[in-house]
């Protein structure tokens with residue numbers, strides 16, 4: 114069942130064109146297909162096989178003659194002519210029974226599809242692999258008023274519509290939507306002067322939540338023209354919002370389908386963070402039109418070719434829209450918290466995996482976010498001009514191709530003359546490099562000694578040195594920059610870099626802008642880090658110095674019951690008081706590492722983390738900080754008041770972010786008075802949610818929670834927040850009970866991934882609650898994953914990763930987590946998806 118990259122062979126048959134006809138019915142949809150096929154001259158095999166799962170064949174023909182093919186659980190076999198031929202099939206499928214949300218399924222009365230990675234084979238018989246690319250013509254027959262597919266509309270009549278997609282594409286980019294939908298229309302003129310009709314399609318009632326997504330789409334289209342020279346290539350671009358969706362969104366050609374949480378927003382219902390995420394996801398899916406669709410992947414091992422590059426592009430976009438420094442900090446927080454954790458545990462895998470059982474289990478932070486880091490390193494190494502040159506060559510050389518990572522690296526070699534053999538190891542070697550740093554200074558010469566070492570990962574005991582771009586700057590003792598940011602290229606296991614002609618021993622600022630995804634093993638003194646926190650000219654490192662101090666303080670408080678040093682609290686207060694600093698930046702400096710981050714830091718220091726003790730330390734530090742800044746917090750809180758109509762832009766969002774950080778600190782001392790006031794007065798969700806969170810975290814907010822439910826019971830996305838906040842903010846010993854109680858709420862819906870994640874994603878995120886020593890949360894999550902797996906394997910498998918760090922904990926917790934995992938593994942009929950995950954986690 115394991116599939117290996119090394120076993121890749123070209124497809125035996127190619128498809129030039131596909132005609133599809135759908136006769137939609139909720140339980141018995143008929144799909145008529147006509148595939149214009151021919152033998153692949155580059156193929157070794159002549160065996161004819163079409164993928165097909167969970168579909169009923171009604172009839173099949175080759176060149177007009179009925180055939181009786183051999184059918185098994187994975188597809189269809191037959192003999193075919195050694196010349197171009199036409200394969201036709203009629204199949205029946207049942208969209209309403211499709212709770213896996215893969216293939217054609219129903220969501221809130223509408224038909225929709227999700228075909229990536231291998232969902233098309235649940236729609237009809239087809240060579241469902243990304244290196245088979247064809248043009249598609251699609252006819253949809255249904256009484257529903259809105260009938261959509263990929264490409265441009267051809268013609269429509271009473272009860273039918275026809276679409277044609279002129280761009281050859283793999284089956285995973287196919288999409289179909291039918292329903293009673295309303296649109297939010299707009300248009301865009303490309304740099305070539307072509308008009309594009311834009312639409313966001315939603316269920317009636319959601320029309321008022323489309324304007325922001327539409328604006329983000331137009332900004333994305335413009336940005337891709339300005340920055341990458343890439344214009345849109347069809348007459349229409351449609352986006353559809355669906356409530357039941359396994360992931361965030363999907364880049365189907367000309368017909369992007371979105372989880373409604375990733376596109377719908379209004380000031381009353383969405384937070385600043387939601388707005389920013391929506392803007393990024395709209396951009397991400399739009400950018401896939403060139404990096405993913407026009408140039409796709411040869412096979413699913415190459416997933417990072419489209420995902421790493423497209424994430425990198427959406428990160429650049431957000432940086433340009435909202436400020437590069439805070440965006441880089443936000444991305445580093447996510448990478449360290451989730452990707453470094455994945456790299457350090459049983460689920461570690463290379464950015465380009467060498468094997469998989471179920472590809473859906475590899476849509477991971479490693480493939481996406483570490484994949485984006487690799488692109489960022491490459492850009493830093495070759496420089497922005499060479500990067501642009503290489504991208505132009507990539508687009509011209511590979512347009513229309515199903516490409517590989519080798520193709521990608523070759524483009525950079527050809528465009529820049531650089532040998533990327535060693536750099537390419539970033540794609541194949543799993544694990545996070547640890548970078549140790551020591552310094553020496555003598556007679557005006559400063560030497561930086563670096564060594565890199567990557568710990569073993571499952572299946573990869575030996576690691577080799579990687580190419581590390583390390584951005585450094587040097588400051589003098591007064592805080593003046595004496596060596597501006599310089600990029601060092603480390604290629605050896607150990608290497609030294611020399612800086613001459615210095616007056617005095619400099620202060621090192623290393624890994625500026627987080628120039629490589631590595632763990633720094635540099636132990637700068639508290640005093641040096643405090644100095645960098647107030648003086649570093651690189652905003653990332655300025656933040657990171659404070660972050661690393663905070664992490665050490667939290668480790669000492671947890672392990673030694675220490676109290677935080679005054680100087681650390683003074684440093685934070687100084688940043689808080691510095692009105693010349695961007696509020697968003699002050700807010701990130703004032704926010705602490707998560708409890709999971711502290712667990713990782715303790716584990717790395719050789720201490721078994723106790724989530725209960727960690728939680729107490731975090732609570733204590735918050736209280737110390739609240740007291741330390743209590744004389745200024747009301748003033749800052751008031752200063753950050755945003756007047757006028759709500760705007761989701763970075764400036765206003767930054768002010769609310771800092772104001773709400775103040776609110777959370779103030780609520781530790783005022784019994785929630787200010788938070789109650791803010792909740793009562795709020796006219797937008799950012800302010801209501803922050804107030805409610807502050808109240809729940811001090812064990813209050815029951816009335817507000819009830820009022821919130823009364824106000825929002827009819828809004829699915831807001832109710833997801835209501836479910837999630839209660840579990841996420843619950844006291845450790847109450848988290849499992851709260852989650853259990855909410856699963857009995859009439860609005861809990863096992864079939865809706867957003868609702869399931871609201872409860873169980875939040876349970877996992879509540880570290881002390883998830884790891885409550887009774888094991889109640891482990892058992893509850895296992896119970897519900899077993900139930901979900903029978904309906905939706907993909908989402909069950911994803912959430913099972915909550916157990917991935919089980920070996921870090923004490924014997925009691927380990928035993929209880931292992932029991933939960935084993936119980937899932939032993940479930941009769943467990944899906945391939947979840948089986949692969951729990952097997953890997955158990956190790």
Ligand code: ARG
Pocket residue numbers: 229230359360362363364397398420473476
């Ligand atoms: N390609 C989509 C995106 O990154 C994600 C689709 C993932 N779907 C899946 N079934 N794994 O934008």
Ligand code: ZN
Pocket residue numbers: 397401419420423
């Ligand atoms: Zn993507």
